[in-house]
Amino acid sequence: MIKVDYIIVGQGLAGSVLAFLLMQKGQSVMIFDNYTEGSKKASSQIAAGVINPITGMRFVKTWRIDELLPVAYSTYKEIETVLGIKLWHDRHFIRVLRHIEEENNWLLRQNYADYASFCGQIPPSVSESLEAHFKPHYAYATVNRGAQVNLPLLVSRFKTYFKDNACFTNGEIISDDLIVSTTCVQYKNIEAQKIIFCEGAKGSTNPYFSYLPFNPDKGELLLVRIPNLNWTNIYKNKMAIVPLHDTEGATKDLYWVGATNTWAFENDQPEERAKLLIINELKSNLNTDFEVVFHQAAIRPTVKDRRPFIGLHPKHPNIAIFNGFGTKGTSLVPFWANHFTDFLLQNTPLDKEVDICRFSG
Template identity: 45%
Template sequence: METQEPVDYIIVGQGLAGTLLAHFLLLENQQVRVIDFPLPGRTTGIAAGIVNPVTGRRIAKSWRFEELTAFAKQTYREIEAMLGIEIWHDRQIVRALHNNFEESEWLRRSAFPDFAAYMGDEPDMRSFEGKIHPAHAWGELFQCAQVALPELIESYREHFVQQSIFFEEIFDYQQVGFENGRVGYGQWLAKKIIFCEGAKAVENPSFNKLPFIVTKGELLLVRIPGADFDKILKHHLFLVPLKNDLYWAGSTSRFEFDDMFPTESVREWLIGELEKTLSVPFEVVAHHAGVRPTVADLRPFLGLHPTHPELGIFNGLGTKGASLGPFFAKQMSDFLVGKGILDADVDIARFEQPQKPGGHFFKLNHPD
């Protein structure tokens, strides 16, 4: 242990969570090391990055939308300026309403004061004319965005590499050691190791008792020559404009799956949904799968291990990493450097059950 280099934080995983946490810790002048290996199932590199004020069939308002989105936009803009990239795109969403019930629900919701600023019922559909199949009616969502998450983590990885703080390797949980309130791993002796492994956290012996309910998602990247859609379309699936003629088309959400790879049957299903949506030809360019770190109570996981506070977690961004990520990465960073506390509804302490024999909801399996 004597030869180990002292550092402040080791971050395991460089998806959206690990990248944003490192971003804020570095702004606090902390010494950070980032370990990541591109494992199957990782999600940030294939996500659409949609930021949506109102989601789902029930047309529900996204949790803490205003404050989370304002902070997210500000953070992504700062990262854009720092790395010289473009990642935040303001984009409206037009949503097909497939029957009378969906239409009347839409009109009913959009009359609520909380929803009125985000919902409209007369979208300008000019860029879609003659290129998509009709729907019963259309609604429009305002104040939405698309965040180029793959570009964000790729550019940030290059930045970490240039700073010599990035290490491409699989983290081996068995190599963790504890010494005088610090934690040793490989060549480092850190104040803390913070795990940001996305859905792979279910294999982490220290945090795998947390109630993850991970979901597999598959999508296609398609070329639609000359489509020139200026908004995100939600018809039989989401079609998100990327660049030139390239579009993100997806996705699925499955709780039960055998592996983390793309499957032929889902590819066929996605193509079928695209054919129901588009009336012009398209070409499939790629097919990807990822596993979302979704959780039982739909709130992120932030905090420290109950018996080994040298270990922490920032995870559970679920289906909404693009909007949740920046705000809670900053909250986790502030908490770690002693500048703030964690909100009770995201702190993993919410799962502790010390009154039960045996202690905590999640147990430490590392040898002391």
């Protein structure tokens, strides 16, 4: 029998960062993931990894962004050091203002002291590029302090890291095969103090947590080549055009464009109608030619009240969940993984806004 402190189920962004923080605090883990190469993708493997501090037509700060941003930055920087890769890219958002009402909303926001660091001016070089490569729009706004984190790279390098540390198992955890006692859980030949499910959208079918109000959302994107655009900002209208990730080397001229949102879907595969939707959106924004390189889809772990699902099962305290990061995993996961680690190791209270005890099991 192999004994570890924690079994982590799922090696997307959530499972990877949580396992990493637990290991940094001296805990032993065994991570399971059933991902195999092919057209089936986990959300973290295709996400743009964008952190957008101000969203919506009213330009409201993202929930708790002032707390989330510094922890996201320091956690990804720590991961960069340990894995020896670059993940974090500072990005400005150039937002299209479609009409006077949006412009007024934006101008109003600029008067709020706590929005000052997020509100910027369009630099002259960006204005020139907008004129040359994009269709004209009513006006533009610049949102500062945005970022983009290379999530596909993070997930793939963490897999190697966990394998090198002999704490990764390629395979699916079947919840029905768990043996749960009052002091530990056992899965096949592995015994742990706790098992933590970080299954992304698949969490909605987990028998221990299916009572939680998951609301999975299918997202699709195109990777496109736009020669000579040389754009390092994130262009945001209905969809986003995101540079991948530096403008040099293999990713030069490549842009991530998306994404769609669909709550009623039959499978997790790319669909032609989503591709056409994104192409039409690109054509109505770009003044320049582009070439579609590939098309991908995955299911986001979105939830009805838009707050993460974190905590212990109401009847089995050895079974835990760390999920529900929806459309904003990049900013949410580092903060809440640190918070959950403190809860697990130091018994600090879980924030009521994210604790699954807000639902009855």
